[in-house]
Amino acid sequence: SQKIEQNSEALNIQEGKTATLTCNYTNYSPAYLQWYRQDPGRGPVFLLLIRENEKEKRKERLKVTFDTTLKQSLFHITASQPADSATYLCALPYFNQAGTALIFGKGTTLSVSS
Amino acid sequence: ETGVTQTPRHLVMGMTNKKSLKCEQHLGHNAMYWYKQSAKKPLELMFVYNFKEQTENNSVPSRFSPECPNSSHLFLHLHTLQPEDSALYLCASSQDLQPYEQYFGPGTRLTVT
Numbered sequence: 001s002q003k004i005e006q007n008s009e010a011l012n013i014q015e016g017k018t019a020t021l022t023c024n025y026t027n028y029s030p031a032y033l034q035w036y037r038q039d040p041g042r043g044p045v046f047l048l049l050i051r052e053n054e055k056e057k058r059k060e061r062l063k064v065t066f067d068t069t070l071k072q073s074l075f076h077i078t079a080s081q082p083a084d085s086a087t088y089l090c091a092l093p094y095f096n097q098a099g100t101a102l103i104f105g106k107g108t109t110l111s112v113s114s
Numbered sequence: 115e116t117g118v119t120q121t122p123r124h125l126v127m128g129m130t131n132k133k134s135l136k137c138e139q140h141l142g143h144n145a146m147y148w149y150k151q152s153a154k155k156p157l158e159l160m161f162v163y164n165f166k167e168q169t170e171n172n173s174v175p176s177r178f179s180p181e182c183p184n185s186s187h188l189f190l191h192l193h194t195l196q197p198e199d200s201a202l203y204l205c206a207s208s209q210d211l212q213p214y215e216q217y218f219g220p221g222t223r224l225t226v227t
Binding site: 004031032034041042043044045046049051089093101102103104105106107 | 118147154155156157159162170202204206211212213215216217218219220221223
């Protein structure tokens with residue numbers, strides 16, 4: 001069955017540094033991948049979607065890469081700020097008889113200290 | 115009101131109670147979802163509705179009963195729950211089924227005593 005791993009439960013970095021979060025998957029060839037941000041006690045918020053034919057995608061200080069050979073996506077936040085502290089989730093589509101839905105990783109909790 | 119709203123935000127219920135969670139989306143989306151989020155676990159998909167029709171039941175116990183009267187409203191009816199059902203229940207919507215991004219509500223924090 002499909003499996004997603006976000007291999008760091010927690011990541012602590014200093015303000016101004018670049019945070020890099022990893023999402024690995026197995027038994028799977030997704031057509032795209034999504035990243036979400038979740039703050040404590042809140043629902044996830046969509047950040048970026050990257051398709052299998054896109055190597056890299058950017059949005060302001062965020063950058064996502066998608067390596068279908070390594071079966072890995074990297075999520076970067078440059079010039080990190082304390083306000084970036086949150087849990088970041090990657091999600092991939094899965095397909096079954098009923099249609100499609102998303103499967104989420106456990107998330108990586110980022111803490112940015114000033 | 116914009117986005118996806120959920121009520122109540124917090125709910126404490128006994129194992130013999132019957133309660134309902136409500137979700138409403140104001141985005142004109144066609145697909146709606148229920149997820150369960152427990153501590154230290156990834157989001158678990160429970161149900162998917164597309165154009166009011168259920169397209170996914172992810173082996174959810176029958177003590178959880180969804181209802182989707184129209185594309186804007188989604189309910190989760192709860193009865194005879196167990197303490198292990200305590201979790202954050204999240205509703206989401208998307209324009210259609212994937213690859214569209216999902217918009218989540220704030221969730222209902224459910225505690226079963």
